[in-house]
Amino acid sequence: MSVLSVRSLTRAFGGLKALDDVSIEVEAGERRVLIGTNGAGKTTLFNLVNGQIAPTAGSIWLMGEDITGLPVHERVRRGMARTFQITSLFGGLSVYENMLIAQQALSPQHFRMTRPASHFEATREEVRATLDQWHLWHLRDEKVATLSYGVQRQLEVILALASKPRLLLLDEPMAGLSVEETHHVTDIVLALDRSISVLMIEHDLEAAFRIADRVTALDQGCIVADGTADEIRNAAALQRIYTRGGALGGRS
């Protein structure tokens, strides 16, 4: 059974079809990368899958359940998590507090108001273990807005993983990173447990081809190519859309 099944998804903004009859299946443990030039419909597809916007037509299924009409938080509770193209953290709070908020989100105590958060030992330990695992414990008291961009991108992924998702949507996790930071985040994605399926938008084709089991190329709201990294690297359709916008094989 597919973890994610997108069926004939269409989204129109007025007369413009940002996404036109797109269907994608993401299998369990698969790393699927969406590529395409700006305006191809990749982020629209993400926002539809995530529930931030509603489709004009079509349906979205998560692990066999139709989630088309569900709000964002309900999709998260069913095993979906996402990161954002523009870093989306709690900038005024510390790294620890960011992690705490993410960690308690799906725990039974998240609605408790009669006991201080510091009294929930299990959550504290989980936060500590997670920050230790990602080598961020020494930054726990730092306000997130003061961290380097690379660390913020890393934290973005870690927060999404806190809900222990079955499907992780990564929206350009390498955007704005240096070559070294890109390698670091690529390693993080490659190291993710195979119990998590990944659907990722990426402009850095080198990183995309390194990570992907399958690559889907979008152009003007439609799928123009779909296959393994090697198949897509040489696909004529991809050559065509990328020669409009830049070189193929490296950073677009």
Added chain:
Amino acid sequence: MDPIRMARASGRGEGLLRPMPVAGGAILVMVVLAVVAFLPAYQTELVTQMLIYAIFAMSLDLLVGYTGLPSLGHSAYFGLAAYATALLALKLALPFWLAAALGLACAVIGAFLFNLLALRTARAYYLMITLALSQVLWSLVVSWTDVTGGDNGLPGIARPVLGIRLDGAGVWLVFVALVFAVSTLVMWTLVRSPFGYALRGIRENEERMKALGYNVWRYKLLVSMVAAFFAGVAGILFLSLNSFVGPQALSIALSAQVLLMVLVGAAGTLFGSIFGAVAFVLLQNVVSSWTERWLFVVGAVYVLFALFAPAGALVWVRERLRSSRGRSR
């Protein structure tokens, strides 16, 4: 050691503002006893007013400072609880405590109904819609003269009995201080709870909270009802302090004043609101005894705060302390 406890300030003064409840309680007891023992009735009443406004301001801070909901209609809950209590006590002759409990229920239900509508908006639009909704209540009270007394309000509400009569200024202050202490403790616990951290998350980044699995709307609705409850507590105490409630209790002026208390004290710190309330009552009552142009002075003070301590008094103090500590190293 728990990093939440030892974490430095989050940028909104939270690090400074984690006093031990025992110390805070001890200071409150000493202040109240000193006031009751040494000050005349007028000053005792001023301190009582400060405590009532402090509860009111802290309740608004839950919305403005912690959740990022800028309300300009918070007096609606203050006035709603006060009017409901007064009407039930006067017209239906209900015992005070029962009337007060029903008055609080009215404030909470009012917040629920208001926010079913208001939470469809955000930021400046939330501010405008809360203002509009509170003005609807205000105009209802002013125009429904037969029931509410119109501009004349509802006088003649006796102070309650709690084993002993709470008539005297001193004993009433002690009672209000007790309610203030309990309210502060409850709100302080709330903002440090998982729920409180979720509110901070909503203030910082609502979309991210949704993407983490939080039902943001439910949190906002619930905190609005909690804030309305404590605003209602303040309203009923104010009603009993004056034995009177008038349309001022629902006015935009009161909503603006309590918002200023929060902002001057430091939004998102809870205890800053206490400072804001004390400063407001002092400015309003003390300065007005010196000059007829007291509003000019009050306005000037607010402008000075906006210019030199825009994050609020307590954050300003914390930054001064931090920089002086840095220099001494």
